[in-house]
Amino acid sequence: xxxxxxxxxxxxxxxxxxxxxxxxxxxxxxxxxxxxxxxxxxxxxxxxxxxxxxxxxxxxxxxxxxxxxxxxxxxxxxxxxxxxxxxxxxxxxxxxxxxxxxxxxxxxxxxxxxxxxxxxxxxxxxxxxxxxxxxxxxxxxxxxxxxxxxxxxxxxxxxxxxxxxxxxxxxxxxxxxxxxxxxxxxxxxxxxxxxxxxxxxxxxxxxxxxxxxxxxxxxxxxxx
Amino acid sequence: xxxxxxxxxxxxxxxxxxxxxxxxxxxxxxxxxxxxxxxxxxxxxxxxxxxxxxxxxxxxxxxxxxxxxxxxxxxxxxxxxxxxxxxxxxxxxxxxxxxxxxxxxxxxxxxxxxxxxxxxxxxxxxxxxxxxxxxxxxxxxxxxxxxxxxxxxxxxxxxxxxxxxxxxxxxxxxxxxxxxxxxxxxxxxxxxxxxxxxxxxxxxxxxxxxxxxxxxxxxxxxxxxxxxxxxxxxxxxxxxxxxxx
Amino acid sequence: xxxxxxxxxxxxxxxxxxxxxxxxxxxxxxxxxxxxxxxxxxxxxxxxxxxxxxxxxxxxxxxxxxxxxxxxxxxxxxxxxxxxxxxxxxxxxxxxxxxxxxxxxxxxxxxxxxxxxxxxxxxxxxxxxxxxxxxxxxxxxxxxxxxxxxxxxxxxxxxxxxxxxxxxxxxxxxxxxxxxxxxxxxxxxxxxxxxxxxxxxxxxxxxxxxxxxxxxxxxxxxx
Numbered sequence: 001x002x003x004x005x006x007x008x009x010x011x012x013x014x015x016x017x018x019x020x021x022x023x024x025x026x027x028x029x030x031x032x033x034x035x036x037x038x039x040x041x042x043x044x045x046x047x048x049x050x051x052x053x054x055x056x057x058x059x060x061x062x063x064x065x066x067x068x069x070x071x072x073x074x075x076x077x078x079x080x081x082x083x084x085x086x087x088x089x090x091x092x093x094x095x096x097x098x099x100x101x102x103x104x105x106x107x108x109x110x111x112x113x114x115x116x117x118x119x120x121x122x123x124x125x126x127x128x129x130x131x132x133x134x135x136x137x138x139x140x141x142x143x144x145x146x147x148x149x150x151x152x153x154x155x156x157x158x159x160x161x162x163x164x165x166x167x168x169x170x171x172x173x174x175x176x177x178x179x180x181x182x183x184x185x186x187x188x189x190x191x192x193x194x195x196x197x198x199x200x201x202x203x204x205x206x207x208x209x210x211x212x213x214x215x216x217x218x219x220x221x222x223x224x
Numbered sequence: 225x226x227x228x229x230x231x232x233x234x235x236x237x238x239x240x241x242x243x244x245x246x247x248x249x250x251x252x253x254x255x256x257x258x259x260x261x262x263x264x265x266x267x268x269x270x271x272x273x274x275x276x277x278x279x280x281x282x283x284x285x286x287x288x289x290x291x292x293x294x295x296x297x298x299x300x301x302x303x304x305x306x307x308x309x310x311x312x313x314x315x316x317x318x319x320x321x322x323x324x325x326x327x328x329x330x331x332x333x334x335x336x337x338x339x340x341x342x343x344x345x346x347x348x349x350x351x352x353x354x355x356x357x358x359x360x361x362x363x364x365x366x367x368x369x370x371x372x373x374x375x376x377x378x379x380x381x382x383x384x385x386x387x388x389x390x391x392x393x394x395x396x397x398x399x400x401x402x403x404x405x406x407x408x409x410x411x412x413x414x415x416x417x418x419x420x421x422x423x424x425x426x427x428x429x430x431x432x433x434x435x436x437x438x439x440x441x442x443x444x445x446x447x448x449x450x451x452x453x454x455x456x457x458x459x460x461x462x463x464x465x466x467x468x469x
Numbered sequence: 470x471x472x473x474x475x476x477x478x479x480x481x482x483x484x485x486x487x488x489x490x491x492x493x494x495x496x497x498x499x500x501x502x503x504x505x506x507x508x509x510x511x512x513x514x515x516x517x518x519x520x521x522x523x524x525x526x527x528x529x530x531x532x533x534x535x536x537x538x539x540x541x542x543x544x545x546x547x548x549x550x551x552x553x554x555x556x557x558x559x560x561x562x563x564x565x566x567x568x569x570x571x572x573x574x575x576x577x578x579x580x581x582x583x584x585x586x587x588x589x590x591x592x593x594x595x596x597x598x599x600x601x602x603x604x605x606x607x608x609x610x611x612x613x614x615x616x617x618x619x620x621x622x623x624x625x626x627x628x629x630x631x632x633x634x635x636x637x638x639x640x641x642x643x644x645x646x647x648x649x650x651x652x653x654x655x656x657x658x659x660x661x662x663x664x665x666x667x668x669x670x671x672x673x674x675x676x677x678x679x680x681x682x683x684x685x686x687x688x689x690x691x692x
Contacts, residue, residue, distance in 0.1 A: 068685075068688055120639050120642050120643075123635075123638075123639035123642075124639050124640065126635070127635050127636045127639060127640075130632070130635055131622070131626070131632065131636065134626040134627045134628050134631075134632050135625075135626055135627075136625070136626065136627060140625065143688060143689075143691075144622055144625075144626070144689070146688075147618070147622060147685055147688060147689060148636060150681070150685065151615065151618070151619075151640060151678075151681060151682075151685070152639075152640065154677060154678075154681055155639075155640050155643070158643045158644075158670065158673065158674050158677070159642060159643045161643070161670055162642075162643035162644070162646045162647050162670050163643070163646065165647075165650075165666055165667070165670065166646055166650060
């Protein structure tokens with residue numbers, strides 16, 4: 001237990017440093033982008049957060065497969081914790097995307113290909129979490145959620161493909177396209193690192209709480 | 225494929241250290257049991273004792289958490305499908321489709337069990353349970369007792385060597401029971417191996433060769449019918465209910 | 470061969486049950502007609518408007534009708550523990566999946582075969598073309614491939630119909646999008662080449678999810 005404590009504290013410290021650095025880079029260091037002005041700086045939040053949203057679902061996918069294979073609750077804990085963190089990040093993708101779109105395009109939502117894919121991903125996450133609450137007992141919840149996790153993950157590339165094709169036929173306001181100058185790239189990478197560290201920290205925290213809850217449940221059963 | 229039980233195995237059912245746990249609950253706790261070919265074992269126990277779980281594990285629809293379970297010499301974990309072809313299962317739920325006629329239901333299950341000479345066999349099993357007159361009626365129009373009889377007929381289609389019965393007498397009319405028990409017990413010359421769970425102490429005593437009491441996932445009492453009397457068993461049953469295992 | 474023999478036996482059993490009660494087809498058909506009529510009132514009756522919204526309307530209708538019909542497929546097995554009856558039989562879980570899936574496919578195709586001419590009649594659109602038929606069949610296969618898996622799952626939960634809709638609709642969203650766009654092209658009289666990109670995606674979805682559902686189904690119905 002002690003080792004995890006040290007590891008977690010390291011992650012916490014690291015993510016703090018990275019975020020302070022990221023904030024500096026975003027608001028002080030990187031120059032203002034020509035086309036969109038100050039609001040473009042949201043990009044440095046939006047993109048990493050989107051990356052995490054997909055990474056988190058990949059972890060859900062892996063955890064789900066491992067759970068169905070090994071039937072050890074620790075895999076289900078990883079999958080469900082990642083889903084909980086992932087849905088938060090996906091919500092942030094949608095929010096930051098909207099905040100970005102409003103001043104640029106005048107509308108909160110523009111059916112941009114990537115945002116629409118994120119919306120469907122969000123719905124699949126919600127389905128994953130809802131299935132857990134509607135199952136009749138714990139093992140069934142874990143099993144059903146794992147199935148949704150696997151099917152959902154396989155579905156996401158197809159969703160992205162279909163929506164992208166749809167958008168190329170009917171181009172609409174796109175949130176961002178174009179190359180990156182070196183200072184922008186640096187800022188983006190630091191933000192990416194910061195958010196990934198944050199995700200890992202949140203995942204570990206949530207998973208350890210769930211594991212503890214599981215232990216308590218087992219002890220209660222033994223004593224009854 | 226219809227096949228009489230293999231006689232080369234020593235035991236019809238062999239269980240070693242069977243444990244089954246769900247999330248936080250331990251349903252079966254280190255069960256050991258051997259059942260000979262042709263023996264009938266009656267299992268009593270309060271609700272939650274693990275009777276249904278035991279039947280489900282034997283029927284291969286639940287996997288043991290640990291331990292070995294052999295049915296007709298085959299392992300439930302590795303040869304599940306083959307085992308299912310050799311067992312007949314009757315529970316308080318009939319497994320019958322209410323929109324279909326009795327005949328159609330039996331025809332469906334005879335396909336599921338690869339029964340050859342379907343039509344002939346269907347008439348045979350229906351005669352065994354005394355339902356020939358209602359063969360072409362929709363199951364939904366049959367009384368509960370008749371449906372349960374039909375369920376028993378269904379379970380006999382493929383001439384199984386082993387019967388797993390989970391509280392099968394629910395809803396059955398009393399007069400029919402001896403006839404039905406007879407149908408369950410013997411197939412031509414051969415006696416089937418029977419595992420039966422029940423709440424009804426008296427009835428169980430009439431039927432089984434061996435009697436078991438299950439409580440909290442463990443066997444707390446075993447005895448052969450000849451060696452016991454009704455009063456003695458009743459006392460042992462009540463005693464084990466009071467004792468926490 | 471055993472596999473197909475048993476799978477088809479299940480499909481036949483479902484079909485027989487449906488012929489007796491006409492439950493699925495009748496209720497879903499009534500539902501479909503209601504949706505069409507309501508959409509008609511919502512969108513007005515101008516020809517241009519109709520041409521614009523018809524593809525979307527068609528596929529929203531079929532998606533919801535699909536959810537209804539898929540639900541009933543496994544509710545049938547829940548009565549009297551019939552699913553357990555299947556599980557203690559010497560039939561592979563995959564054969565159960567195929568049998569149920571083919572049954573649902575058959576019912577949905579019948580419903581669509583009835584609904585499409587009605588659409589064509591009410592909205593005066595060239596719906597009865599080979600292109601539309603191909604699009605419909607391909608998309609329905611995708612619906613049923615995933616839908617059978619999820620309906621077996623949903624029937625074991627506390628809020629069946631809701632769970633199925635929430636699970637099913639986001640997952641099939643991509644093929645609904647493709648079906649709508651392809652139908653739109655077809656109704657505008659465009660050549661097959663403009664349909665291909667969409668049909669390819671639907672085809673890929675079908676292939677992938679037939680395989681994935683086939684493999685995972687056993688995990689859904691186990692205890």
